[in-house]
Amino acid sequence: MQIDLHHGMTWVIARAAGFSVEEATIIAHASQYVDDATNYGHIEFSNGAAYERIATAHKMLDYKNLDSLKNMKVWVPFHFLPGNGGLPAGQNPSGTFIKKLVCKPGSYIAKDMISECIAEKNRPYGLHRLGITSHVFIDTWGHQGFAGVNHDVNKVENILDRNGHPELELTERISGFFSSIFQDDIPSLGHGQALSNPDLPHQEWSYTNGLGEEVVRNNTADFLIATNELCKTYQRYLDIEENGLPDELKFEISMCFTEFDMNDGEARHKLWLEAIENDRFNLGAYTLDYIAKGEGSWKHQALGTTLSDGDEDKYEFTADFMTSNWKYFHDAAKKHKLTIIDDILPQYGICVG
Numbered sequence: 001m002q003i004d005l006h007h008g009m010t011w012v013i014a015r016a017a018g019f020s021v022e023e024a025t026i027i028a029h030a031s032q033y034v035d036d037a038t039n040y041g042h043i044e045f046s047n048g049a050a051y052e053r054i055a056t057a058h059k060m061l062d063y064k065n066l067d068s069l070k071n072m073k074v075w076v077p078f079h080f081l082p083g084n085g086g087l088p089a090g091q092n093p094s095g096t097f098i099k100k101l102v103c104k105p106g107s108y109i110a111k112d113m114i115s116e117c118i119a120e121k122n123r124p125y126g127l128h129r130l131g132i133t134s135h136v137f138i139d140t141w142g143h144q145g146f147a148g149v150n151h152d153v154n155k156v157e158n159i160l161d162r163n164g165h166p167e168l169e170l171t172e173r174i175s176g177f178f179s180s181i182f183q184d185d186i187p188s189l190g191h192g193q194a195l196s197n198p199d200l201p202h203q204e205w206s207y208t209n210g211l212g213e214e215v216v217r218n219n220t221a222d223f224l225i226a227t228n229e230l231c232k233t234y235q236r237y238l239d240i241e242e243n244g245l246p247d248e249l250k251f252e253i254s255m256c257f258t259e260f261d262m263n264d265g266e267a268r269h270k271l272w273l274e275a276i277e278n279d280r281f282n283l284g285a286y287t288l289d290y291i292a293k294g295e296g297s298w299k300h301q302a303l304g305t306t307l308s309d310g311d312e313d314k315y316e317f318t319a320d321f322m323t324s325n326w327k328y329f330h331d332a333a334k335k336h337k338l339t340i341i342d343d344i345l346p347q348y349g350i351c352v353g
Contacts, residue, residue: 001142002199002265005223006135007032007290008272009253013227015283016249017234023127029290029298030131030329034078036292037333039309045317053330054337056132072149072352076101077340078333080148081136082350083107089347100350101147105140105222106229112344113137113336118237120335128325129332130237134230136336141226142198145215155210159197162204199265201257220257227253252281302326 010031014024033056040055056078076082083104085093089112093099117133120126146154160166197205203219228250232242245253256275260268269290279285291297293308300306302324303315321327341353 001139001201001223002196002268003032003035003290004260004265004268004272005138005201006035008269008276008288009227009256010131010134010138010230011288012249012253012272012276012281012283013231013245014234016245016281017231018238018240019234021284021286025288026127026325027131027134028288029325030128030332031135032290033292033298033329034132034135034333037329039311043303043311044314046314047317049317051321051327051330054333056333073337073341075148076345076352077337078132078136079139080143080146081107081110081113081140081340082147082345082348082352083140083144084109084348084350092349098147098149098151098153100348101149101151101352102153103140103143103146103148105144105226106137107140109344109348110137110140112347113340114233114236116339116344117336121237123332123335124323125328125332125335128328129336130234132329132332132336134233137233138223138226138230141222142219144198144222145209146198152210156207158206158208160206196263196265200263201268202261220254223257224250224254249281298324298326298329 007028011024011028014027015021019027035057037053037056038058040053042050042052044050055074058074080101080103082101084091084100084107085102086104086107087093088108113133114137117129120129123129158166197203197207198217198219201219201223204217205219206214206216209215228244231245235242235244256272260271262268273288275281276283276286276288291300293299294306302321303312303326305312305315345352
């Protein structure tokens, strides 16, 4: 999924579940920032203090840097949560190990991830971790059938649109983009070969996967299920009855999926923000925005820098840094990653550390 759903829609669901405007804004920002936190390593302060942040994403189109993109410690815990074949801990899907790594919607592993998040909701970074968990959870619907490693299971062939017609334009875009980088193949990492098809809320499509299986996808239907399950997750977090989304809100969200039918995620995001500002969802009009990097961003607020990539030699340390959204996000991301890789996945016989 892309920024329209990870930010705009996530804010709507958080508000509908019962979070305040301020809480929903943190959750939604953290959810989207998972896709934008691409820097990693230590930063240093002029007073001698230091802090280590982690990357929760790589730049998806930088395929020249394939070694980084193959880093399971980023793609597996933050984007392609293994599904263990949809089976609980202690059971194994038939086939080889890769079957355990393929993403499955609302899997037992995803539910364990949510339980761990809720168990530590009183941490200072509790809402930031919930945002990260939200991103990973709804991506189990968008990324279903794909794995966060470079493997033939991710191969995509015979892509057809909702009318059963080959997506010739897509095929041409793929071959044109990669022709100067790869002579024989497109990297089989995640859903790279399917480009943005798995992320588009209005898309109905089909393809043949690397196992020779025909896969039919209706993103609108799948994503609507994901939104309802995310609402239940938020209600559980708030310790209230898990009723999911009210029917009228479910309808409005589904209408946005189909009405906002451009392929540009940023364009769809703008429409979500306009809908929120115009109170389309009957949650109270609110002017929501999102700044990934640069002036006004969480990083700028925490460190005083407007650099998008790289770092200053040293930063001026302030007491506010310790309670900044940027630091809390990275605190939460480190805890999330550790929990997934070291605690949850080993219970399913999955070792990616």
